[in-house]
Amino acid sequence: MLEIKNLRVKVGEKEILRGINLTVAAGEVHAIMGPNGSGKSTLAHVLAGRENYQVTAGEVRYNGKDLLAMSPEQRARDGVFLAFQYPVEIPGVSTTYFLKAALNAVRKHRGQEELDAMDFLTLIKEKINLVEMDQVLINRPLNEGFSGGEKKRNEILQMAVLDPRLAILDETDSGLDIDALRIVAGGVNALRRPDRSMLVITHYQRLLNYIVPDFIHVLFDGRIVKSGAKELALELESKGYDWLKSPAAGLS
Amino acid sequence: MEALERMEHYRSLFRQSYDDAGAFPSWFGRLRESAIESFTRLGFPAPGSEEWKYTSVDPIASVPFVHANGEGKAVTGDIFAAAFVDEACARLVFVNGAYSARLSSLSELPAGVRVAGLRAALAANDPVLEMRLGRAARFREQPFVALNTALMEDGAVVLVPEGCRMAAPIYLVFVSLAQEQPLQSQPRNLVVLGAGSEAAIVECYVGIEAGNYFTNAVTELFAAEDAVVDYYRIQREAARGFHVGALEARLSDRCSLTAHAITLGGSLVRNDLRVVLDGEGAECVLNGLYLADGDRHVDNHTEIEHAKPRTRSLELYKGVLSGSARGVFNGKIIVHKDAQKTDARQTNKNLLLSDRAVANSKPQLEIYADDVKCSHGSTIGQLDRDALFYLRSRGLAPDDARSLLSYAFARDVVGRVKIPALKERLDDYLAICFDRKREPGR
Structure with a gap:
């Protein structure tokens, strides 16, 4: 599904990613953990196609295609989805309006018929249950005045509607209380499928109690310094990140 | 002459x-x-x-x-x-x-x-x-x-x-x-x-x-x-x-x-x-929207006089300017000496869709009372890059994303219209202006 080879990325003069290697097979959930400033969000944004990042080396294959050569909208239409850490507020249009425009852009690309208002309404009503979202919310201006939890639920709702193959969740747990976290994680878990892969990016082990990954990678200073099974999260929880910060740790 | x-x-x-x-x-x-x-x-x-x-x-x-x-x-x-x-x-x-x-x-x-x-x-x-x-x-x-x-x-x-x-x-x-x-x-x-x-x-x-x-x-x-x-x-x-x-x-x-x-x-x-x-206790909300293209010129002056205590005003004016159009906003708020506990908020936002379009924005506050809350803010700029990326990352083409954001910017004001039939008609007009499809239930 996703194959990242020796990916090096700069922002301005600063090298943020310094040779990332990562392979995600269909249906797998990989967690990327790491301290602040390790490059987690940069990786998420580069995969989604954000400008202002300069890829200096390496390649990313997505279902065999050169992902980095694709525009953000091409990636989205081909099934890449990024759940934002800080979703944008757009006063003036509702979630419903925005999401229908997005879904139809994706459907058009896939050669499917565009959904009309009624069909879309039926679809979104089914999906909002997944994230236990109030229906009033989706008819309000997109994310405007939403709480942190409501914004994150909205991201997962969008994911459910757009039906991606590769979902990247960027710090989806940040700013959530325990109830919101449980709901958001529940939504994500319900969307796990053999043909859908996920990259779950988080600073805290807490989220991984709810979304149990197949693999965990620790990102530090632009490199993956440790990979392991889900038990690695517990180790990080008790030891923190410091023990991984010595150069030798990366080799273990 | x-x-x-x-x-x-x-x-x-x-x-x-x-x-x-x-x-x-x-x-x-x-x-x-x-x-x-x-x-x-x-x-x-x-x-x-x-x-x-x-x-x-x-x-x-x-x-x-x-x-x-x-x-x-x-x-x-x-x-x-x-x-x-x-x-x-x-x-x-x-x-x-x-x-x-x-x-x-x-x-x-x-x-x-x-x-x-x-x-x-x-x-x-x-x-x-x-x-x-x-x-x-x-x-x-x-x-x-x-x-x-x-x-x-x-x-x-x-x-x-x-x-x-x-x-x-x-x-x-x-x-x-x-x-x-x-x-x-x-x-x-x-x-x-x-x-x-x-x-x-x-x-x-x-x-x-x-x-x-x-x-x-x-x-x-x-x-x-x-x-x-x-x-x-x-x-x-x-x-x-x-x-x-x-x-x-x-x-x-x-x-x-x-x-x-x-x-x-x-x-x-x-x-x-x-x-x-x-x-006392009187309040007003002023919502303004101005759209100008070509070489059109639109000048908006507002003046709110808080003459009595505990009066409130809330003002939002938004302009979308393209071509070589010019939009002017001048928002004056006067708080009289006796108008204590006045609450006045003013916002002016201008979206420039071309390099030649111009916006002039000027808040003007004259406050003679001491126990008041007054705020004003004004922005002049292009479409937000973060928002554009957000929309593109959901599959919208750049043109589509720009049109949606411009439409949303203007609709933020039309959305405040309280008469449903009028809101719908204005909405239809905006949808055409910004090249959006007409959608029920926005």
Whole structure:
């Protein structure tokens, strides 16, 4: 599904990613953990196609295609989805309006018929249950005045509607209380499928109690310094990140 | 025309209409005389004067506009669609400044509400007219208000009695039809709301055909204690129309006014909205939207006077400017010495869709009380890059994302329209403007 080879990325003069290697097979959930400033969000944004990042080396294959050569909208239409850490507020249009425009852009690309208002309404009503979202919310201006939890639920709702193959969740747990976290994680878990892969990016082990990954990678200073099974999260929880910060740790 | 010639032109228009005005009461004649004296003294605003810093009225002053002579060509019902009018509601229609009984419809009004053309109301010499006309409008200071007051002959009079809560809005429609010679019209409206009454008034200005003309409209609005007013000023003049408009509103204790000023048309436009919060606990919300493309020029001035304690104002004006259009926003807030506990918030946001478009934004706060909350903010810029990326990351093409964001920016104001039928019509218009598909349930 996703194959990242020796990916090096700069922002301005600063090298943020310094040779990332990562392979995600269909249906797998990989967690990327790491301290602040390790490059987690940069990786998420580069995969989604954000400008202002300069890829200096390496390649990313997505279902065999050169992902980095694709525009953000091409990636989205081909099934890449990024759940934002800080979703944008757009006063003036509702979630419903925005999401229908997005879904139809994706459907058009896939050669499917565009959904009309009624069909879309039926679809979104089914999906909002997944994230236990109030229906009033989706008819309000997109994310405007939403709480942190409501914004994150909205991201997962969008994911459910757009039906991606590769979902990247960027710090989806940040700013959530325990109830919101449980709901958001529940939504994500319900969307796990053999043909859908996920990259779950988080600073805290807490989220991984709810979304149990197949693999965990620790990102530090632009490199993956440790990979392991889900038990690695517990180790990080008790030891923190410091023990991984010595150069030798990366080799273990 | 030279400056003197320009003044003489309007003085001669004044004399003409004055001679014709035998049927008007004498106090009305005196008011108009006093106004033409003011206009003669004030003249057209000088270039570079503080209140007209970014707007030259030379294009208006240099054309010898004349009075329309009758309706001219017949106006068809299509005009209502163009003016966003809900035909199920009561309406007064004016064509080139003159009341049209044929196009108006007053059958839907509740008992006690009086709605008439100004000319007819004057003929009946309703005492409320003498008491109110010219009492809020500053014809001694504002050149265009003076001009309107000197030349006023017709317009809408809306009188809502105490305690009357109107369920449906009243539409006041001002149609400009181009004729051979460039025409001017000076609509003058008076809205008086009794204590505890509720009303929605929608003024629509619309131009048909491409010729040059000049509309100079003034509305005076008085609201007694506890009245709730929803007021709209929707301007869709033709491409070469000039429009100058003023609202002068005076609110008593605990009144609530929501004013929506939506500017969609006209080549040279100046809007002045002034609200005097003249009663304790009175509040106003001003929502403004201006769209301008090509080389159009739209100047919005608002002035909110907090004259009494515990008054509140909330103002949001947004402009979308493309081509080489210019948008001006000047928002003055005056807090009088006694107006303690005033709460005033002002926001102006401008979206520039081209490199040549220009916005000028100027907040002006004059605060003479010490226990007040006042804030203002203004932005001028292009579409937000983060928002563009967000939309593209959901599959929208860049053009589609830009169109959606521009549409959303403008719709933020239209979304505040309280009359569902009007909101839907304006929404449809915006959807076309910004190349969006019409969607129910936005």
